Amino acid sequence: MSSAVVVCTFDEGRDGVPTGAVETLALAREVADAIGTELAWLIVGPLPARAREVAGAYGADEICHANDSKLAEFKPDLCVEAASQALGSLAPKLVLFPQTFEARLIAPRVGFRLGAGIVMNALGVSADGGTVKVTASAYGGNTRAEYVLSGADTCVVGVLADMLQAEPRGQASEPRERELTVNLGEAGERIRVVEQAHFEGPRLEDAQIIVAGGMGLGSKENFRLVEELAEALGGMAGASRPAVENGFTDASRQVGLTGKITRPVLYIGAGISGASQHMVGCSAAKTIVAINTNPDAAIFRYARYGIVGDALEVLPAITKVVREAA
Ligand SMILES: Cc1cc2nc3c(=O)[nH]c(=O)nc-3n(C[C@H](O)[C@H](O)[C@H](O)COP(=O)(O)OP(=O)(O)OC[C@H]3O[C@@H](n4cnc5c(N)ncnc54)[C@H](O)[C@@H]3O)c2cc1C
Incomplete structure (x- = not known):
């Protein structure tokens, strides 16, 4: 051996x-x-x-x-x-x-x-x-x-x-x-689990469609727009790390180097700047669509389709079209 x-x-x-x-x-x-x-x-x-x-x-x-x-x-x-x-x-x-x-x-x-x-x-x-x-x-x-x-x-x-x-x-x-054979007789455990995180349901890593929101969404309330489009498309909501840290959604949704590495068919990133640490988690997506008010945002370099605009207006508009088409 x-x-x-x-x-x-x-x-x-x-x-x-x-x-x-x-x-x-x-x-x-x-x-x-x-x-x-x-x-x-x-x-x-x-x-x-x-x-x-x-x-x-x-x-x-x-x-x-x-x-x-x-x-x-x-x-x-x-x-x-x-x-x-x-x-x-x-x-x-x-x-x-x-x-x-x-x-x-x-x-x-x-x-x-x-x-x-x-x-x-x-x-x-x-x-x-x-x-x-x-x-x-x-x-x-x-x-x-x-x-x-x-x-x-x-x-x-x-x-x-x-x-x-x-x-x-x-x-x-x-x-x-x-x-x-391993002998754990003397070995002790110093790390105490205070509370076990439980995430149920489908995994972000397996999702074929992800709509992700970043700090450009501005608040937990506005993040609902991301979840609504994800729902309408039959996909899952994802988020940037700061969006998670600011409580817009839970940690199981974080995409990136210190979050989930995803490989969906469609990744829509709204209000996300496109930092490399985030893009590590989604750049393998087949198609990336970026929605950002800043035409120079880094995420546009990765995106096949880019929408320069306010995510708070663009997201509900797309959701409406998707729902009408369903
Ligand atoms: C070691 C390390 C690991 C990290 N791991 C991760 C990770 O796993 N995942 C991760 O995401 N980040 C990670 N980060 C953080 C990363 O570097 C970025 O800071 C983070 O991705 C930025 O998040 P954001 O794009 O949501 O926010 P911001 O950088 O603040 O960008 C917000 C974007 O929204 C746009 N915007 C503003 N208002 C609107 C609007 N109304 N409509 C549309 N667009 C708007 C802005 O133009 C901007 O481009 C890590 C950093 C380090 C150092």
Whole structure:
């Protein structure tokens, strides 16, 4: 197993597949092939319902399962301990974490314990012989950096999996399965969850149509215009970070680097300036429509259709037309 590429996940995910596992496994398979090594999927905690099916479809050679009754719920300190022990025994060349919110807490700490080179916010990973190259979003999404990881024995990379596409392999593999023993006897949990955020219903990441509003909307009351158009189009409402921070809508709606990475067919951005940190979360949309009073707003550089105008007038006008056409 030494020098293998390992994908590490620790959530059960929606639909029995950990968030970002599919895209990260597909990427890891390519890297493992380039290095000429095996691909293992390390699952920390309960086995997700569709783990075996997904591991085979995306070419894993082995599923390594590190479980303990203390891992039944996500506990960051215990997860770091378990992942570090398991990865320590696997001694991989490269560890890829799908960069979920939780993985931001886990991956760097695991990397430190392994004495590994660490890169987060990766958009691509490739290998040339024993050298791993990572392209990552840097400076808050304003630029991309290329990292060459050649020094450390092990490299840990957080992958922005939502930015990647994944196709199942033509022929499914039949991964071996291995139980790894982790000892959490001494490990304690210092992080206390005060209140668990629960977001129900469809996910913004899966929406085909998103109408998003920014600070140009001016208030929570006006943000209703965004929600009404989204509703009329059968889509979902999204928002910029300041719009969320100012209470226009809840955090599950935030699009961007520190929010959701979306890939809809249609993205309508109203009263959004088009900062790079926001556009990271929607620039993969097939069609972007921008509504902004400022003709020089950056979002127009990304938009296929631009409307220079007041969102408070333009949004209800479009909603009216859509409703009449329905
Ligand atoms: C590390 C880091 C991470 C970040 N992550 C994110 C992220 O995940 N998501 C995110 O969105 N931001 C993120 N940001 C913040 C980002 O840099 C921008 O500040 C933010 O996206 C701007 O939000 P906005 O466009 O709503 O507001 P503003 O920049 O204030 O823009 C408002 C826009 O509305 C227009 N406008 C004003 N009135 C009207 C009107 N009546 N009708 C139409 N248009 C009007 C203005 O011309 C302007 O273009 C991050 C920043 C950092 C540093």
